[in-house]
Amino acid sequence: MKRINLLNIGRILLLLSAMGLLFIVGSMSNSPERVAAQSEDDLQPQSESTSNFACLSCHAEAYTPVQLPSGENLFIQIDVTDFANSVHDRNQVTCVQCHSDKTGFPHPIKTANTLHEYQLERDVACVECHELQSTQTKDSMHGHLLDQGNTNAPTCSNCHDPHSQAYVDELTKDQHSEVCANCHNGIYQEYSISVHGEAMINDNNQDVPGCIDCHGVHTISDTSTAEFRNSSVYLCADCHTNAAIMDTYGLSTQVLDTYVADFHGTTVTLFEITEPGQITNKAVCYDCHGIHNILSVNDPNKGLSVKQNMLVACQSCHPDATTNFPDSWLSHYIPDKDKYPIVFYVTEFYKYMIPVVLGGMALFVVSDIYRRLRMKFIKPKPVAVTVEGEEVNTNE
Ligand code: HEC
Ligand code: HEC
Ligand code: HEC
Ligand code: HEC
Ligand code: HEC
Ligand code: HEC
Ligand code: HEC
Ligand code: HEC
Numbered sequence: 001m002k003r004i005n006l007l008n009i010g011r012i013l014l015l016l017s018a019m020g021l022l023f024i025v026g027s028m029s030n031s032p033e034r035v036a037a038q039s040e041d042d043l044q045p046q047s048e049s050t051s052n053f054a055c056l057s058c059h060a061e062a063y064t065p066v067q068l069p070s071g072e073n074l075f076i077q078i079d080v081t082d083f084a085n086s087v088h089d090r091n092q093v094t095c096v097q098c099h100s101d102k103t104g105f106p107h108p109i110k111t112a113n114t115l116h117e118y119q120l121e122r123d124v125a126c127v128e129c130h131e132l133q134s135t136q137t138k139d140s141m142h143g144h145l146l147d148q149g150n151t152n153a154p155t156c157s158n159c160h161d162p163h164s165q166a167y168v169d170e171l172t173k174d175q176h177s178e179v180c181a182n183c184h185n186g187i188y189q190e191y192s193i194s195v196h197g198e199a200m201i202n203d204n205n206q207d208v209p210g211c212i213d214c215h216g217v218h219t220i221s222d223t224s225t226a227e228f229r230n231s232s233v234y235l236c237a238d239c240h241t242n243a244a245i246m247d248t249y250g251l252s253t254q255v256l257d258t259y260v261a262d263f264h265g266t267t268v269t270l271f272e273i274t275e276p277g278q279i280t281n282k283a284v285c286y287d288c289h290g291i292h293n294i295l296s297v298n299d300p301n302k303g304l305s306v307k308q309n310m311l312v313a314c315q316s317c318h319p320d321a322t323t324n325f326p327d328s329w330l331s332h333y334i335p336d337k338d339k340y341p342i343v344f345y346v347t348e349f350y351k352y353m354i355p356v357v358l359g360g361m362a363l364f365v366v367s368d369i370y371r372r373l374r375m376k377f378i379k380p381k382p383v384a385v386t387v388e389g390e391e392v393n394t395n396e
């Protein structure tokens, strides 16, 4: 047992390397046979004409696209490598599980007039296996737009190419955001030069928010509602009060505390709790900082640390504000000896002054009450006065 048989080890190594080579060749191969071989292992046996192999025997080839009545083209060639790498093929989801109307060739006559209609018809297939996302999408802003017949609103396959979709966590935040850019390109362009977007796109920074961190994915809501506006403060604060993230960038985590302590924040956060449906005209984070174009406050051209830029932000709601106006406001600072010393010392002064004054007042009042009670209940001793030799009781 203990004796090592060198010949056997040699054989095993040879076998292992042969298997490795086969594996590499296998995974590099683009042939439809590979996809077919995979699907032959499927749990549900398929008939000849509905196997992936049968479908791909035509669809792997370059075909003239089908023209829809709208004039749009339906490209019917399927990239076999992409499909083999897709999350669906990796999980043995077959062509006919999504295309249940196809049982071979010729195919049934198409009813869709446009590409959008065609995609909507096919989306029905997703519901069977992804019920949660389908229900969520129905209740979202995009879903409502689809219900209203908006032909620009996204179907599942606008965001997920069913023939090449990867696992979502194999994709970066930037790749997710690019999906949105297909339709919201203007916003994506604006975002891409913001402090958040630049960090993500140039440095692949995953700490900054992409589109879906602020809007959600299948639950995207209308951004013009009071609910969205009032709760947006916490959207920003979620990250900006998290020291584990902010310390890396040397950014203050007091931005929420200081905001809630000022007149704007006090009202907004009160509304958020008591009347979330009531819109407020007080400033939320993005009124001052921007939305998709947020910049570092130290940006030399547009940063809010530059007084003139800050003033412009204030003037959108305080049109009469003059250069000195922001001075009446502490920004996100908690006053200290260096920053806002006057406010700091005045606050300190009051911290001692108020207890002393109030305490003194209280002492005075208490002692006064005591004196009066004493006067009332403790009768003074009769004082004897002598009038011309007689003793007179003064209490009579
Ligand atoms: C003999 C070749 C051939 C085979 C086999 C074949 N197709 Fe097709 N397919 C075509 C051609 C040609 C078109 C375009 C004309 C048309 O729509 O009939 C097409 C169109 C399609 C379309 C787009 C239009 C539509 O009707 O939805 C889908 C989806 C499709 N095929 C899926 C499949 C699936 C799934 C299989 C396997 C069950 C399959 N095809 C087998 C040739 C084939
Ligand atoms: C996960 C579901 C799913 C699987 C698996 C799937 N398809 Fe599709 N397929 C769709 C959807 C959804 C559409 C319509 C949306 C679109 O255009 O991408 C579509 C569209 C098509 C089209 C029309 C052209 C196009 O791209 O719009 C063809 C052809 C097609 N599929 C063939 C196939 C073949 C062949 C297979 C198997 C190798 C397959 N599909 C596997 C969901 C799927
Ligand atoms: C506007 C684009 C968009 C639309 C429309 C959309 N998705 Fe998604 N979906 C995404 C993005 C982006 C992710 C990645 C989310 C993440 O990383 O958390 C995702 C994630 C998923 C996931 C992975 C699990 C999860 O919830 O994160 C599934 C499954 C899914 N989508 C299915 C669907 C189905 C089914 C539909 C149609 C009913 C659909 N999606 C519509 C963009 C979209
Ligand atoms: C027959 C069932 C089936 C159908 C139909 C189907 N899928 Fe899937 N899908 C799966 C399976 C299985 C996975 C892998 C899930 C896993 O491993 O967690 C998957 C994964 C996904 C993922 C990645 C999920 C993740 O967690 O990363 C997305 C996105 C997705 N599907 C979208 C779609 C869309 C869009 C459609 C409709 C065009 C569709 N699927 C139709 C079975 C299906
Ligand atoms: C296929 C096109 C398409 C894709 C892809 C798409 N959207 Fe949209 N989206 C629309 C349309 C159309 C509207 C309604 C018109 C508008 O407000 O621009 C809309 C509306 C919105 C709204 C609501 C705007 C409002 O008025 O309050 C938000 C938020 C939004 N999309 C975010 C996203 C995000 C995030 C993604 C990526 C995950 C995305 N969209 C992907 C087409 C798309
Ligand atoms: C830091 C959070 C944040 C990020 C990141 C973000 N958004 Fe927004 N977005 C908002 C807020 C807040 C509003 C509401 C603005 C308002 O009410 O004026 C908004 C509004 C919108 C609207 C509707 C209003 C409009 O201008 O049309 C769309 C569409 C939209 N965002 C899409 C996107 C897309 C696409 C991305 C990614 C490129 C993205 N957003 C990234 C916070 C964000
Ligand atoms: C997913 C987490 C996350 C969310 C949500 C988020 N941020 Fe940020 N933000 C960051 C990170 C990380 C940085 C630092 C980026 C860098 O410097 O590279 C940053 C940077 C900033 C800066 C620049 C600070 C400076 O001067 O350098 C401002 C201003 C800012 N965010 C405001 C906001 C506002 C307003 C919102 C809400 C509309 C918001 N952020 C939402 C993570 C987030
Ligand atoms: C009334 C306008 C206004 C509002 C509302 C506001 N900010 Fe600011 N914020 C500023 C100004 C101005 C600065 C620059 C600080 C300075 O130099 O005074 C700043 C600085 C910042 C910084 C940089 C901090 C650092 O360490 O350099 C971040 C991050 C930030 N704000 C996030 C937020 C968040 C999150 C909210 C909402 C909870 C918010 N801000 C609300 C005006 C505002």
Ligand code: HEC
Pocket: 263, 264, 281, 282, 283, 284, 287, 288, 310, 311, 313, 314, 315, 316, 317, 318, 325, 326, 327, 328, 329
């Ligand atoms: C989105 C609108 C909006 C923005 C932007 C805004 N404010 Fe205000 N602010 C208000 C409203 C509304 C009030 C309450 C006014 C009232 O009750 O008379 C207020 C009140 C104030 C007050 C209390 C004194 C007063 O006039 O009632 C000060 C000080 C103030 N803001 C400073 C600022 C500064 C400094 C900026 C810029 C950095 C700024 N605000 C930006 C909406 C805004």
